[in-house]
Amino acid sequence: MTNEKPDWIRLQKALAIEAEHGFTDLLGKQYRFSEFLSLTFGKFPIVLAATERRRWHELAAQFANYPNLGLEDRQHLVAETRRYLYQLQQEEGEQGSRGVEEQEIVYKSKIRLEKFATGGNPPYNFSQNPKSKIIAEVSRRLAPKIDQKLSDLPEIGIRKADNLARLGLYTVRDLLFYYPRDYIDYARQVNIRELQGGETVTIVATVKRCNCFTSPKNKKLSILELILKDNTGQIKIGRFYAGARFSSRAWQESLKRRYPVGSIVAACGLVKESKYGLTLDNPELEVLANPGDTIESLNIGRIVPIYTLTEGIVANMVRQAVIAVLPAASHLKDPLPSGLRQKYDLMELKDAIANIHFPNDSASLQVARRRLVFDEFFYLQLGLLQRQQQARAIQTSAILAPKGQLLEKFHEILPFQLTGAQQRVINDILNDLQKPVPMNRLVQGDVGSGKTVVAVLAILAAIQSGYQAALMAPTEVLAEQHYRKLVSWFNLLHLPVELLTGSTKTSKRRQIHAQLGTGELPLLVGTHALIQDPVNFHQLGLVVIDEQHRFGVEQRARLQQKGEQPHVLTMTATPIPRTLALTIHGDLDVSQIDELPPGRQKIQTTVLSGQERTHAYDLIRREIVQGRQVYVILPLVEESEKLDLRSAVDEHQKLQESIFPDFQVGLLHGRMSSVEKDDAITKFRDNQTQILVSTTVVEVGVDVPNATVMLIENAERFGLSQLHQLRGRVGRGAAQSYCLLMSSSRSPDAQQRLKVLEQSQDGFFISEMDMRFRGPGQVLGTRQSGVPDFTLASLVEDEEVLLLARQAAEKVIEIDATLERWYLMKEELKYRYERLMGGAILT
Numbered sequence: 001m002t003n004e005k006p007d008w009i010r011l012q013k014a015l016a017i018e019a020e021h022g023f024t025d026l027l028g029k030q031y032r033f034s035e036f037l038s039l040t041f042g043k044f045p046i047v048l049a050a051t052e053r054r055r056w057h058e059l060a061a062q063f064a065n066y067p068n069l070g071l072e073d074r075q076h077l078v079a080e081t082r083r084y085l086y087q088l089q090q091e092e093g094e095q096g097s098r099g100v101e102e103q104e105i106v107y108k109s110k111i112r113l114e115k116f117a118t119g120g121n122p123p124y125n126f127s128q129n130p131k132s133k134i135i136a137e138v139s140r141r142l143a144p145k146i147d148q149k150l151s152d153l154p155e156i157g158i159r160k161a162d163n164l165a166r167l168g169l170y171t172v173r174d175l176l177f178y179y180p181r182d183y184i185d186y187a188r189q190v191n192i193r194e195l196q197g198g199e200t201v202t203i204v205a206t207v208k209r210c211n212c213f214t215s216p217k218n219k220k221l222s223i224l225e226l227i228l229k230d231n232t233g234q235i236k237i238g239r240f241y242a243g244a245r246f247s248s249r250a251w252q253e254s255l256k257r258r259y260p261v262g263s264i265v266a267a268c269g270l271v272k273e274s275k276y277g278l279t280l281d282n283p284e285l286e287v288l289a290n291p292g293d294t295i296e297s298l299n300i301g302r303i304v305p306i307y308t309l310t311e312g313i314v315a316n317m318v319r320q321a322v323i324a325v326l327p328a329a330s331h332l333k334d335p336l337p338s339g340l341r342q343k344y345d346l347m348e349l350k351d352a353i354a355n356i357h358f359p360n361d362s363a364s365l366q367v368a369r370r371r372l373v374f375d376e377f378f379y380l381q382l383g384l385l386q387r388q389q390q391a392r393a394i395q396t397s398a399i400l401a402p403k404g405q406l407l408e409k410f411h412e413i414l415p416f417q418l419t420g421a422q423q424r425v426i427n428d429i430l431n432d433l434q435k436p437v438p439m440n441r442l443v444q445g446d447v448g449s450g451k452t453v454v455a456v457l458a459i460l461a462a463i464q465s466g467y468q469a470a471l472m473a474p475t476e477v478l479a480e481q482h483y484r485k486l487v488s489w490f491n492l493l494h495l496p497v498e499l500l501t502g503s504t505k506t507s508k509r510r511q512i513h514a515q516l517g518t519g520e521l522p523l524l525v526g527t528h529a530l531i532q533d534p535v536n537f538h539q540l541g542l543v544v545i546d547e548q549h550r551f552g553v554e555q556r557a558r559l560q561q562k563g564e565q566p567h568v569l570t571m572t573a574t575p576i577p578r579t580l581a582l583t584i585h586g587d588l589d590v591s592q593i594d595e596l597p598p599g600r601q602k603i604q605t606t607v608l609s610g611q612e613r614t615h616a617y618d619l620i621r622r623e624i625v626q627g628r629q630v631y632v633i634l635p636l637v638e639e640s641e642k643l644d645l646r647s648a649v650d651e652h653q654k655l656q657e658s659i660f661p662d663f664q665v666g667l668l669h670g671r672m673s674s675v676e677k678d679d680a681i682t683k684f685r686d687n688q689t690q691i692l693v694s695t696t697v698v699e700v701g702v703d704v705p706n707a708t709v710m711l712i713e714n715a716e717r718f719g720l721s722q723l724h725q726l727r728g729r730v731g732r733g734a735a736q737s738y739c740l741l742m743s744s745s746r747s748p749d750a751q752q753r754l755k756v757l758e759q760s761q762d763g764f765f766i767s768e769m770d771m772r773f774r775g776p777g778q779v780l781g782t783r784q785s786g787v788p789d790f791t792l793a794s795l796v797e798d799e800e801v802l803l804l805a806r807q808a809a810e811k812v813i814e815i816d817a818t819l820e821r822w823y824l825m826k827e828e829l830k831y832r833y834e835r836l837m838g839g840a841i842l843t
């Protein structure tokens, strides 16, 4: 940022996005939010009046200290800063005067209000309460402008606006797009006696008893327990609050005070049968009246929105504020052209916004939701496709021949026939390589589907054409594995290949660097040491990245910069569901190897409880006696690496000393040096150890065809896709293999989840189930999820809408990728895409 005019919009956006993400001090490409703000305020723009100088210095200091602030102080600082900037901006006269436009708005809003007062297709329905205060207020009101500050609206005022700012809500627009998190449906109100399992209902009843305590099983879980009573009976309900934040005594007390005995509450949720009779499953709760009040039955008989609240902000306050700004919705211009809306049967934006807040009935809520979900998907796809389009505009000089001697020779030395799927994917790749546009293709294929051969053919195409290639793997173990395999093939082809990892000796490293520079070395295999600086290729034409989701975007970009726009092939053995693939890889071309080489046996998979452990040990003994080998895998205990280590070390000791003293048991875990790891793997590979006890380091890499048993302890702690990956370590030879999933968890959910693996060996199906059970973020693992935060959209529930949105976005990009002809859409894309991509703006 220069000393010139500040970029108000960008600053405001950064603040808005930080607020939307819950004041987490977002990490951008280059800076954290706090750094960005501190830097910005650190340079006083000369165009501003000198009187502001002190304030800028203060703000710079305050944002430098932002990471040390608690939530409330962060909220406060962000809200204050937004207000201050807004004021400066207005003083600068950037805001046009209102005059004429305002009159028009008043006129329009009257028409609309009249329309719904007479019942003509009302966007929301207050007719149950014709005399309600709210209705009277709404009809008197002028529609506020979309960008107006909430504190400017008389119905909200400065004090409430302050509170709303703590939710990140600052302008009318913010509030209109602050969708409810759920609804209480008073249309489904029933008496306690009439409750039946499986229905979603609302009850309105008096609090007879209220208690809040820490779960005896989990210190970080608070349980709120209420006994509710109406004329027909009583019911006990519970609500759970997980997280350290909710486990303090003080917090529990404050929660209890919200539901005093004698108050009237509405509870809405799914009726569930439990050990103690019927109850509501973690219901939405809302106090309608405190003891002694007369009930203000404003809400009864409608679908009432529930908003995410924060301390000091009560439900009705947000609702009233939304009602105050809703008239502005009717002035929202819909960025989607009407033709597109018609084609995909989408509600108009202004109606969707009105109905998402105060739906007429559940049908209009569904229609409104569908439209807004469509938008969330649509703009993301639009952004991704635009990015893809831009990438395609880049030229590469590396045009690679799809056939030639090397490729032919390789086909000759291959001891097997390629599967149909392999052939198809290779064709996709060779096709890409002949074009002057850098390839950006992702190959998905289950463990053992034969991705390596596919990669080698692409590499040979590059070498054939006089270019170099690089193959990058996420761990040393895996890099080594690739290297071994490649050496054996490359020897037959009389081609050199080298390995470069963190543990490569300096002299060797120098030699490799030199050979790369001259071009003598056509292929380099390695870990991310490959992208460290002094590595310079003579002419890099192709980069292959294995297990790509383990590499950050930035690392990938750095490798790409090593050549002049080399082709990039990424490979992953973690098949992901289609919806997730479109969301995170929507800008890549994707090929799937959806067929395993012939002759693979099914891996017999069994879920075992703790009592069945002896079965497991019997099987292991039997297999080892027949010359086979065994993996025993322990889960990572996330909180403590030390604990991990201990569990692996302890288990190793137990197996070696008490259970299998007559066999050799090896140990492999993440805390070992790479020399020790190598040693453990080599011993296992050479069958010097028959059992390998390991944490999940083996997930990628170890290839020992003689291993036939995979025993996984505490299997319920793993995701299904991860279990499937682990299972893929056996069944690599001709012999029947086994996967034993040990789990003492009695939770029906855990049992059901594990059963999926007993039934299926299809990675795509398994990942789909994994996503259903645990959510999209988890499927990719916790380390790097990259799944955007959708507000309404669900990758599990909304597949149909996603596919339509993708199709619509493709069509739009095809007609005009610049979006020049759809100005509003272009603006909206900018706004949304930056939001979805979180800190992208902080650069």
Ligand code: ADP
Binding pocket: 416, 417, 418, 419, 422, 445, 446, 447, 448, 449, 450, 451, 452, 453, 573, 597, 598
């Ligand atoms: P992954 O997709 O898990 O990386 P690999 O490329 O390591 O799989 O292949 C697994 C094993 O299958 C290797 O031993 C490989 O040589 C073998 N293989 C690959 N393709 C075929 C094929 N078409 N027919 C038979 N075996 C194959």
Ligand code: MG
Binding pocket: 451, 452, 573
């Ligand atoms: Mg592989």
